[in-house]
Amino acid sequence: MKTPVPTHTLRRRARRGQAMVEYSVINWFLVFFLIVMMSVDLGNGDEKMNVIDAFLRAYQIYYDSFYFVLNLPFP
Structure with a gap:
């Protein structure tokens, strides 16, 4: 028989996962913005x-x- 996992451990794990998802989404938006939205004229036009x-x-x-x-x- 398995020992049940305390609920505070599950909550901590869920928060860590949420922070990682938020970090990934923010980074994806920043990279997407730099690639798609911004263009630079390099010299002769x-x-x-x-x-x-x-x-x-x-x-x-x-x-x-x-x-x-x-x-x-x-x-």
Whole structure:
């Protein structure tokens, strides 16, 4: 026979689940807003991209330049 779980433990578990769902929903809305709603003009006006793509592009340029410097043949 199984020992019954105290009710306060069940309530605590339910609150933790609710907080995780709220956190996930808020993050989903923020990411959705950045991807769909916001676009940035990058220079000449022909190329528009959203903020997440612009951040990822800047990070890729940073990473490539750092990797290039590490692979230089000079000490």
